[in-house]
Amino acid sequence: MTSGIDPAANLAAIDRVMGEAAAGGAAMAFLPEMSLLLDRDRARSATHIVREADSPWPTALQAMAQKHGLWLHSGSMPLLADDGARRVNRSHVIAADGSIRARYDKIHMFDVTLPSGENWQESAAYAGGDAITVVDTPLGLLGLSICYDLRFPELYRALVDRGATLIAIPAAFTVSTGEAHWHVLMRARAIETGCHIVAAAQCGTHGDGRETYGHSLAVDPWGKVLADAGTKGDAGNGGYALSYAPIAGAAADGARQAIPLARSRANRNIAL
Structure with missing residues (x-):
């Protein structure tokens, strides 16, 4: 997607693409x-960001899931934490009947200064989550993470330990870090966990002036890229591009049988 600063326009694009996907x-x-x-304009965005109980966004997505008869991973949305002190970056997994089956708040905050000169301090406005989440879906047990979480492999090991066979990594990657690390990290997370990875990504030039890398990916448990949306999806293309990927449950079993990481790890418990 090329999401912008107008939530109504973003919701309209989501409704269209869900219809196409269904x-x-x-x-x-x-x-x-x-x-x-x-x-990224925190003063401007503040007019839209409220506690989940007061936000129209989850309800709108629930209605779309039910309308299109489609399970939905929301990617994420900015909401106020329940205490109202800071924001949270929250994912929702919504069933085709419109019920919310899981929530996840991004754990790792993007506080970096890049070689390109870009400076991001996500923790200035956002509080990190503290819960690991796995949820049952038609595609298998889905582990939840968001963007910068990608760089912390211990999170993905914890998701696998809780039964995940599929992991979502929605992102808004910068162009410079995407060019350097996006594909290799996604394939590494798939290979080391024996999971499918689905990484829907922001792409193009956005209403707040930033640019994102794109290349929404689906990767199988052997590290094979099943789908790569490339850099399509800028605003001139309707605000989104749709890619399909097959998720075969047997692929995770096959990868884990071929390279039994869990068994090998259990046999080599050593103190470091």
């Missing part, structure tokens, strides 16, 4: 990080 036979749709609102 018509194309998809079982589940995955959106990128900050799919409902991508705006």
